[in-house]
Amino acid sequence: MTAARNPGASPRARRSALYMPGANTRAMEKAQFLHADVLILDLEDAVAPEAKLTARRNVTKALRPGHYGHREVVVRINSLQSPWGHDDLAAIATLGADAVLLPKVESAEQIQDLAALMYRAGAPLRTRIWAMIETPVAMFNLREIAASHSLLETLVVGTSDLVKDLHARHTAGRHEVHTALSLCILAARSYQLSILDGVHLSLNDESGLRSACEQGRDMGFDGKTLIHPSQLAVANEVYGPSSIEIGEARRRIEAYEAAVLAGSGLTVLDGKLVEELHVQDAKRILNLAHAIDVLEEPLGQAVKADDG
Ligand SMILES: CC(C)(COP(=O)(O)OP(=O)(O)OC[C@H]1O[C@@H](n2cnc3c(N)ncnc32)[C@H](O)[C@@H]1OP(=O)(O)O)[C@@H](O)C(=O)NCCC(=O)NCCSC(=O)C[C@H](O)C(=O)O
Numbered sequence: 001m002t003a004a005r006n007p008g009a010s011p012r013a014r015r016s017a018l019y020m021p022g023a024n025t026r027a028m029e030k031a032q033f034l035h036a037d038v039l040i041l042d043l044e045d046a047v048a049p050e051a052k053l054t055a056r057r058n059v060t061k062a063l064r065p066g067h068y069g070h071r072e073v074v075v076r077i078n079s080l081q082s083p084w085g086h087d088d089l090a091a092i093a094t095l096g097a098d099a100v101l102l103p104k105v106e107s108a109e110q111i112q113d114l115a116a117l118m119y120r121a122g123a124p125l126r127t128r129i130w131a132m133i134e135t136p137v138a139m140f141n142l143r144e145i146a147a148s149h150s151l152l153e154t155l156v157v158g159t160s161d162l163v164k165d166l167h168a169r170h171t172a173g174r175h176e177v178h179t180a181l182s183l184c185i186l187a188a189r190s191y192q193l194s195i196l197d198g199v200h201l202s203l204n205d206e207s208g209l210r211s212a213c214e215q216g217r218d219m220g221f222d223g224k225t226l227i228h229p230s231q232l233a234v235a236n237e238v239y240g241p242s243s244i245e246i247g248e249a250r251r252r253i254e255a256y257e258a259a260v261l262a263g264s265g266l267t268v269l270d271g272k273l274v275e276e277l278h279v280q281d282a283k284r285i286l287n288l289a290h291a292i293d294v295l296e297e298p299l300g301q302a303v304k305a306d307d308g
């Protein structure tokens with residue numbers, strides 16, 4: 001099936017997506033008050049086999065409506081080829097998560113199979129599919145995966161699994177995954193999917209995290225997946241437009257509109273060319289800033305409003 005999406009849709013803020021192990025109830029409670037744009041409740045690699053059933057039960061409890069305010073809540077299930085994947089899906093399908101994240105996706109059929117299972121399980125249409133891209137084979141099937149189904153919304157790069165499978169090493173500049181990251185972004189943008197970068201594994205390394213976030217942002221990622229609350233502030237800052245960028249975006253739109261009224265299709269602002277394509281980008285930045293403002297409404301207030 002070919003994707004039918006709306007490329008002009010307002011962006012969602014997905015600057016930061018925090019994983020938390022489904023077995024860690026403390027982390028899932030704490031997440032109510034954390035400034036993560038996306039919460040990923042994990043049933044896969046962060047959960048040991050003997051804790052899988054407890055984690056599944058914890059996650060079904062955490063999925064009560066309004067529990068996490070306006071933040072997106074995503075459940076990473078186990079692979080459908082594993083002993084747990086089908087039961088994970090059956091347990092959470094109807095509970096209103098914003099998305100089901102499928103790990104180690106390598107083909108379009110895996111997404112289509114998941115969509116069919118979600119439909120049969122009675123999942124609400126608002127529950128989308130996110131796909132982890134984290135194996136060498138996936139890189140050769142990206143286009144088919146990205147085009148696979150209209151429920152597919154986001155690609156999440158899994159750089160830890162990828163580096164392991166490549167027999168590569170994590171370097172500061174991430175040269176070992178550069179080609180893969182670029183291919184993932186090309187695929188996502190070709191099919192109007194959002195795209196999140198992999199995790200930064202060092203916990204006490206703010207400058208390394210910042211440079212990885214800046215690299216990802218400059219390449220075109222929408223945000224970064226994270227493993228600890230201490231990483232949230234940097235990702236939110238780097239992936240959010242600064243007040244200078246917001247001001248420049250507004251001035252670019254005004255300058256272009258004035259040029260159009262004067263009968264021209266372009267203008268020069270601060271010594272730089274401004275054409276319609278720059279206005280489109282300026283509007284994307286303003287839409288993102290607005291989406292962030294909505295999310296950053298005090299968390300307590302958001303939780304209360306959704307409860308009511
Ligand atoms: C890495 C950790 C195991 C560290 O945990 P801990 O030792 O508890 O850290 P702290 O004592 O510093 O924690 C301070 C407080 O913060 C809470 N906390 C910690 N981590 C999280 C979290 N992820 N979400 C929410 N809250 C969190 C602690 O509970 C403490 O709270 P308090 O008691 O109030 O002080 C731990 O951070 C962790 O488990 N992180 C997530 C690991 C994970 O999910 N891994 C799997 C995803 S990564 C992956 O699979 C990538 C991909 O697939 C790939 O291949 O690349």
Ligand SMILES: [Mg+2]
Pocket residue numbers: 045103134158160161
């Ligand atoms: Mg992985």
